Amino acid sequence: MTLQALVSPGPELTRAELLRYSRQIALPQIGLEGQRRLKDARVLVIGAGGLGSPVLQYLAAAGVGVIGIADHDTVETSNLQRQTIHPDASVGLRKTASAAAAVRAQNPLVEVIEHDALVDPSNVLELVSEYDVVVDGTDDFGVQYVIDAACTLVGKPLVWGSVLRFDGQVTVFWATAPDGLDRTLDDLYPEQPDADPAATCSVAGVLGPVCAAIGAVMAAETLKLIGGYGEPLLGRMLVLDALDGTWRDVPFGPGPSRGSTMARSGKGAKNVGEPYSFAQQGAGSAGPATKLFERETMNDSITGAAGAAGASSDSISVTELQQLLAAREAGEADFVLVDVREPHEHALVSIDGAELVPLGQILTDAAREILPPQEKVIVHCHHDGRSQHAAATLKRAGWEDVVFVRGGIDAWVQDVEPDKPRY
Numbered sequence: 001m002t003l004q005a006l007v008s009p010g011p012e013l014t015r016a017e018l019l020r021y022s023r024q025i026a027l028p029q030i031g032l033e034g035q036r037r038l039k040d041a042r043v044l045v046i047g048a049g050g051l052g053s054p055v056l057q058y059l060a061a062a063g064v065g066v067i068g069i070a071d072h073d074t075v076e077t078s079n080l081q082r083q084t085i086h087p088d089a090s091v092g093l094r095k096t097a098s099a100a101a102a103v104r105a106q107n108p109l110v111e112v113i114e115h116d117a118l119v120d121p122s123n124v125l126e127l128v129s130e131y132d133v134v135v136d137g138t139d140d141f142g143v144q145y146v147i148d149a150a151c152t153l154v155g156k157p158l159v160w161g162s163v164l165r166f167d168g169q170v171t172v173f174w175a176t177a178p179d180g181l182d183r184t185l186d187d188l189y190p191e192q193p194d195a196d197p198a199a200t201c202s203v204a205g206v207l208g209p210v211c212a213a214i215g216a217v218m219a220a221e222t223l224k225l226i227g228g229y230g231e232p233l234l235g236r237m238l239v240l241d242a243l244d245g246t247w248r249d250v251p252f253g254p255g256p257s258r259g260s261t262m263a264r265s266g267k268g269a270k271n272v273g274e275p276y277s278f279a280q281q282g283a284g285s286a287g288p289a290t291k292l293f294e295r296e297t298m299n300d301s302i303t304g305a306a307g308a309a310g311a312s313s314d315s316i317s318v319t320e321l322q323q324l325l326a327a328r329e330a331g332e333a334d335f336v337l338v339d340v341r342e343p344h345e346h347a348l349v350s351i352d353g354a355e356l357v358p359l360g361q362i363l364t365d366a367a368r369e370i371l372p373p374q375e376k377v378i379v380h381c382h383h384d385g386r387s388q389h390a391a392a393t394l395k396r397a398g399w400e401d402v403v404f405v406r407g408g409i410d411a412w413v414q415d416v417e418p419d420k421p422r423y
Contacts, residue, residue: 001179005228006157007132009033010040010065017109021063029229035063041226044068044128046119046147047137048099050206051161053085054215055135055222056099060107062223067103068131070115071095078423082208119143124150133222135159137215141192148173148185159221160185161214166207168214171237172221181234187255188237210242314391315404318412321378325353335376340390341409345382349420351412359386363397373399380405380412382423 013035018025025035041064045052048071059067075083075090075098090098096114103112117123119138128134128150136147136158144160151158152175161170173184217238224230239248316324327333339346339354346356357367359381371377377399381387387404394402405412413420 001181002230003178003181003225003228003232005034005037005226007037007041007226009036011036013039017063020107020109024062030227034227034229037227038063038223039065041133042066042068042131043133043135043222043226044070044115044131045135045137046070046127047139048083048085048095049073049079049137049139050082050163050208050211051137051215051218052099052135053083054212055137055219056085056103057106058216058219059222060103060110062219063107064110064222064226066111066113066131068113068115068127069096069099069103070117070119070127071099072116072118076422082206082211084208084212119147121146125153128156129154131156133157133159133225135218135222137161137218141189145185145192151175152184157225158185159218159225161218163206163210163214165205166210166242168210168240168242169237170214170217170221170233170240172225172233174234177234181232183235183252183254188252190255207242210240213240213242314402315384315388315406316378317406318415321351321380321405321412322416324378325351328353335378336371338371338377338379338390339409340379340381340386345423348423349409349413351380351409354380359390362390362393371399373397376401378403378405381408383408383410 013021013032017035017039021035024030025032027034030038043059043064043066045055045059045067048056048069052069052071056067056069071094073095075086075093075095077091079086080088080091085102086095086098087102090101094116096116100112100114103110115127119127120143124146128147134147134151134156136144138144138147139162148158148160150156151173155176157172157174157177159170159172162168171183171188173188175182175184177183217233221233224232235251235253237250237252239250240246241248321337324333324335325337328335337351337354339350339356340359340362341356342358343356346354350356355370357370361367371394377391377394379387379390379394379402381390384404384406387408391402391404407414410422413422
């Protein structure tokens with residue numbers, strides 16, 4: 001069903017705006033009044049990456065008055081294949097600055113606000129409260145739950161998307177939507193999907209046009225919410241299979257925590273234990289998302305290093321690894337350094353003296369020849385998600401002395417060999 005427009009009409013359109021948006025104003029669902037609603041709208045896009053790129057470009061082109069961009073990363077060469085808002089000249093720049101410059105160049109009539117910060121429980125409520133609609137273009141479930149919970153607490157609609165390989169998903173969450181359409185991320189995934197270190201864009205890959213397709217739908221859903229036309233994706237998830245060239249419309253209802261059965265898409269999640277420590281927030285807040293904001297760390301794909309691992313006795317820093325490699329070179333230490341990334345990653349950048357054993361081969365007979373159980377083993381990957389998994393797997397299989405490198409080769413390049421490429 002069509003919902004009431006989220007934003008009231010703003011000031012009268014200028015001649016420049018009438019000319020720029022004339023083809024959009026011609027749509028009866030938008031018209032002059034709808035364009036004025038867009039002019040007065042404020043949208044926060046979290047993540048200026050593969051999904052954030054098309055969302056930002058289409059929101060700017062449509063004339064959304066204020067666009068906030070939240071990210072805390074720099075542009076890398078490996079981003080350019082799918083993060084189309086960033087030109088080659090932006091490599092090495094902050095993503096918020098690069099994306100903001102692109103939006104301003106595309107449409108100087110819109111205002112852009114940069115939020116170069118990690119989005120976490122300490123700042124997310126203040127961030128989302130400033131905007132009418134929030135768009136989640138992040139790639140980490142932990143952060144997505146934080147964003148969804150904050151939007152639930154303040155009653156903001158959240159446009160959500162996800163991509164991997166040739167697949168994409170998109171839906172809308174809104175805890176205060178009328179007529180039984182209220183949905184949150186907890187309804188779609190009542191428990192956080194198990195973290196699979198192999199299921200990341202850097203390992204599994206992603207086709208750029210899939211990001212464009214999902215991002216375009218996310219932008220369209222945002223405009224529909226602002227203007228109050230069409231059927232929003234509340235209680236429905238669109239699932240794209242680019243290999244088959246198919247879209248599926250998958251309905252889902254309130255989750256088990258609200259006393260009903262959820263329809264799943266069949267892609268992805270499996271149930272795991274409670275992912276966070278939670279605390280009740282505010283009176284009258286609905287659903288499991290009120291149980292948030294005691295989580296202490298973010299996933300390493302957002303922070304660039306696994307924060308919780310920093311205090312682990314089963315890990316070492318890249319500085320400690322550098323010292324150990326020097327000691328091994330001098331004959332004062334004995335260990336095996338193992339790179340558990342994929343061959344194409346190892347070919348792009350590697351640490352001298354590391355043996356390549358991809359994670360999927362870590363317990364093979366060939367791997368045992370490289371890292372026998374009686375040896376001290378140090379494992380590393382891109383950040384440290386896969387290496388933590390590898391270390392735990394080896395210990396369960398009988399290895400006693402195994403540690404992983406915090407931050408992986410990404411931290412190594414930043415702190416030890418800055419002349420090597422990051423990806």
